[in-house]
Each structure stands twice: as structure tokens, then as C-alpha cells.
Amino acid sequence: MNITVKYFGQIVDVTNKNQETIEIIDGQISDVLQLLNNKYELLKNKDFQIAQNQELVSLETKLTGAEIALLPPFSGG
Amino acid sequence: MNITVKYFGQIVDVTNKNQETIEIIDGQISDVLQLLNNKYELLKNKDFQIAQNQELVSLETKLTGAEIALLPPFSGG
């Protein structure tokens, strides 16, 4: 399936883009993470949470095809 | 000695004045209170604290000649 992945904050310093579409076979969040770690070597130094369909999810969450976002520590306000 | 006595809030509803000067021999706060209770019959129904020289004092505090104030419950803000 094709999944939109969005990058925010200091993650953009590593990916140099705000979003992209990745192609991945069925699986779970950890599979996306592995793919992105291979693509962006510096990503493993970064602290972030992952959202799917705008909800924070764990590495074991099944992929639904909904938008995924890599969210570094929040610093609003 | 002559002492200025000031009235505030609902105490004024009883005394019908904001302040007056009373003449009293040396003594303590309770002596002033007794004098005022005799003068204003409804005063004993009222809840108030007494300040001398802008500090709250007890009935046993000695009179200094400084200004006295009858302060009903505070309701600022």
C-alpha cells in the first residue's frame, strides 16, 4: 500500500522534506520505521513519537493505510 | 484621650456616619467597644474586627491614641 508520511520539527532537519509517500507491504508501524531508518541514517539519533491517523501509536500497531507522522517532543506555548 | 473611630461597610448602616472622635480615659480596645455598644444598640448584632493604627488588634490591646477602625467581613475582588 501507499502511505503518506509527514515530518515535523527537527525530524525535517534530517529528512529535508515535510512529507512523502512510501510504498510498503502490509505490516505494522515498526516496518515503516525500519524503512525510514534505512533511508535516513540520522533518524535513529532523533527522539520522536509516531502518529497514525492523528493518534499516537506503538510500534506494534497494524498499518491501516492512514497518514503517518513522525513527531519530535512537543514544544508549544 | 481623644481617639478617631472610623466605620466601614455595613457598620455605617448602624452608626450613620463614617467617623467620629470619642473621648475616653486610658484603657484597652474593649473599653472603646463598650462605649460604642452603649451608643449604637444595633452594633452588637454586627460581625466585625477592630484595627488600631491600621493593624487588627484584640480586645485586650492597650489603647495608644491612634486611629481605630471597625471592619466588617472583607469582600474585595
Place this chain on the structure above:
Amino acid sequence: MKDKKIKNVFREGAISSEFIGNSIYKHQTKTSIGAHNIFLGQVRADEIDGKTVTAIDYTAYEDMANQKFHDIRESAFEKFDLTCMHIYHSLGTVKTGEICLFVFVSSPRRKVVFEALEYIVEAIKADVPVFGKEIFEDETHQWKKNT
């Protein structure tokens, strides 16, 4: 002995929203501030025994009250890491919906302002000789009680 720098906290009548906005504006040059916290007391149109409050008429034992405001200020600066602190209280008539108390604290950090503001407002309610007379539509009154 009374401190010489005692400010007059009282303002005649209601405190306007423009005054508050302008007070916020003046703090934008203070770039060590990270958090402001503002408390506003507004006069409620309470209904009591079928009659509605239309205004509160505030009086105070002004000298003692300003001294108490000063003591609260000193104590708050001692307890909390505040950059700025301002208090304004109305005297005279303040209509329902209008503002009668404006307390403004600023600090580098947010945790501080929450603690400080509540401390200050509670101290004002407890320690400052201000008296509110609630005026009803028919011009009768009752004396306000803080809860």
C-alpha cells in the same frame, strides 16, 4: 513604620479592557518574561430573593488596604521568582459585567505564575479591608460576602 513606596492600588470605577490590554502591551519589552497570568474579578448579576444585582459599590479603609496590598506584594516577590506584579482594585460603582479587580503576574517560567497568582488573589480576599455593597434594581442593597 510604614514603607514609603506604598502604591495606590485603587482606581475610581471599573477597570477597562483597554487598560488591561495596554498593561499587557507594556510588558512586551521585558524579554526575560516567558509567562503571564492574569486574574480578573467581574461583577456578577446574581439573583437574590428575586432581585438582581445591578452593581457593586466598593469602599475601603484605603490606607490600611494599600498597606496590605503592599505587604502581599512584598511577600509574593519573596516567595516566588516573579519579574513583575501589578494589582488594581476599583472603588465606587462597578456595574455588572465590569471588572473590579485586575491582578497581573509575570515570570520567566509558567509554574511560578500559577502558584503566585492564586496566592495573591486569596491573600487579597482574606487580608485587604475592602467592602462591596451589592445594589439591586430597586436601589435596595445587601453587603457582599466573599466565599
Place this chain on the structure above:
Amino acid sequence: MKDKKIKNVFREGAISSEFIGNSIYKHQTKTSIGAHNIFLGQVRADEIDGKTVTAIDYTAYEDMANQKFHDIRESAFEKFDLTCMHIYHSLGTVKTGEICLFVFVSSPRRKVVFEALEYIVEAIKADVPVFGKEIFEDETHQWKKNT
């Protein structure tokens, strides 16, 4: 499913003191309110390794952030007896001394607004995907960390 009435909390650039004053003004017709409490986040000119912050550039995962602001609002109205509640957060560049967060709660009673405001501000800091990039005089940057 997402609620349909989700508001957009974000404003482009700084939140002005006039906007805040005007927001206070609009609440003067609501005569059941007795207490307002306002939190303002202001951008600090922090010095870090000899360089001074001149601005914060805010970005957000906007859809998720507005959903989280909405959840915080719903939860606050459930927990506290609030009459009104407003939240505004900046996006884009906010210079030092300018305001980036404006949270405004109102209630008949003061105890409620203190508790509610702190709850809301802490929830915003913890749950809302907003990212602040601190810009230094020399145009280098670092990513802001909330403490």
C-alpha cells in the same frame, strides 16, 4: 470519527495585546461570570552558549493539534464549571517579547478558574503537536524543549 465543530486555534504570527483586550471586552455582556483567568505565553530572549534567541518559528501538525485542542476543551468543560474558554496559539514567526499562546477561562467562581487554567495549559504543553524553533541573531537555530 472527528467532531465536526473543531475550531482552528492557530493564528498566523504573534497574538496582539489589542486582540486580548478585545476578547476581555466581549465577555462583559456575560453577567454570570465572576472570575476570569488568562495565561499568556511570551517568547523569551534566552541566551544559549553566548547566542540570544530573537524569535521562535512555530509549526504544527495542524489537524491533529486542532483535534487535541478540541479534546482538551471538551475535557475541561466536563471537569470544571466553566462559562467560557478560548485558546489561541501562534504559527510562524513570533519575536521575543511577543505573545504565542493565549488561554482564557471564565466561571462564576474564582477557585474554578485557577484549577481549570493550569489543567488546560499543562495539557496543551503535553498533548498538542506544536514545534518551536528558536532562532538566534546569526540565523542559526535550535529546537525548543518544554520544561
